[in-house]
Amino acid sequence: MSIWRYANPTQFMATTGWMLPLFGVSAAAFVATGLIWGFFFTPDDFRQGSTVKIIYLHVPSALMAINAWLMMLVASLIWLVRRHHVSALAAKAAAPVGLVMTVIALLTGAIWGQPMWGTYWAWDPRLTSFLILFLFYLGYIALWQAIETQDTAADLTSILCLVGSVFALLSRYAVNFWNQGLHQGTSVPVATGGRTVSDVFFIPLAISMIGFGLLFVALVLLRTRTEIRARRLQALLAQSTAVE
Amino acid sequence: MMPDLGKYADAVLSSYAVSLLLLFGIIGLSLWRNKRVKQQLAEAEMQLSNKN
Numbered sequence: 001m002s003i004w005r006y007a008n009p010t011q012f013m014a015t016t017g018w019m020l021p022l023f024g025v026s027a028a029a030f031v032a033t034g035l036i037w038g039f040f041f042t043p044d045d046f047r048q049g050s051t052v053k054i055i056y057l058h059v060p061s062a063l064m065a066i067n068a069w070l071m072m073l074v075a076s077l078i079w080l081v082r083r084h085h086v087s088a089l090a091a092k093a094a095a096p097v098g099l100v101m102t103v104i105a106l107l108t109g110a111i112w113g114q115p116m117w118g119t120y121w122a123w124d125p126r127l128t129s130f131l132i133l134f135l136f137y138l139g140y141i142a143l144w145q146a147i148e149t150q151d152t153a154a155d156l157t158s159i160l161c162l163v164g165s166v167f168a169l170l171s172r173y174a175v176n177f178w179n180q181g182l183h184q185g186t187s188v189p190v191a192t193g194g195r196t197v198s199d200v201f202f203i204p205l206a207i208s209m210i211g212f213g214l215l216f217v218a219l220v221l222l223r224t225r226t227e228i229r230a231r232r233l234q235a236l237l238a239q240s241t242a243v244e
Numbered sequence: 245m246m247p248d249l250g251k252y253a254d255a256v257l258s259s260y261a262v263s264l265l266l267l268f269g270i271i272g273l274s275l276w277r278n279k280r281v282k283q284q285l286a287e288a289e290m291q292l293s294n295k296n
Contacts, residue, residue: 031267035260039247039256039260040245040246040247044250049250049251049252050247050248050249050250050252050253050256051252051255051256053247053249053256053259053260054255054256054259057259057260057263058259061263096270096273097270097274100266100267100269100270103266104262104263104266104267107259107262107263108259108262108263111255111258111259111262112255112259114255115252115255215267219270219271219274222274222275222278223274223277223278225278226274226277226278226281226282229278229281229282229285230281230285232285233281233284233285233288236285236288236289236292237288239292240288240291240292240295
């Protein structure tokens, strides 16, 4: 059984029809558990006080902001190489979700930065690359809206996505390249496993991260289904106009 | 029930408020557009089948 059969819109709609409620319910359960646990049932940090509770929003949203762009990159490459419309529509569907995750990461970071660093904003490598990622999201969405021919829009946005991927990766690894920034390195390094966060904070954080991931998948599935329907609607309207 | 957030209450509460607003916003917008497009497609398909 090949993964490419999901490139068929009918097959995609049939499969995601039963997957969507599962992802939606799991996302709601994980996000609610992670945030309620983090907000109500975790202690203050000895240095950061109660601001540590912002971590349950800031880290999962920042993680998903970058991962959303990487998912769009994979979908864009599939479009450019194999010309599967579902992959182009999935990338288009993911962009507004990624944008919202980026805005949450930027805003919560700024709000957290003020009491900890004494400023809402600094031209730190990670913050700056994240701001550029935000601008790339805006540009990507605007490009889809600006071009009427869907295939041309998919081509151009795919190229933009490839370029923007540099900043998506930079925003994750900027602190490793430049050490003059204010932003600390990751506290939960997945690859090395050497995390510096205590379990009391880490468990609700992990639940929240899983929740944000599930929420992203649920929203992308829902929005891709909408885009497939919108494309079919466009084709039907064009067909009925041609008949008249 | 409400934890004592001390002098950082504004920062913590505003972070949660703005994030939840944005999350519910994108969820609501996605559901609304899905419903609208689904309805428009059903109408267009019905019109087409009536013509044929």
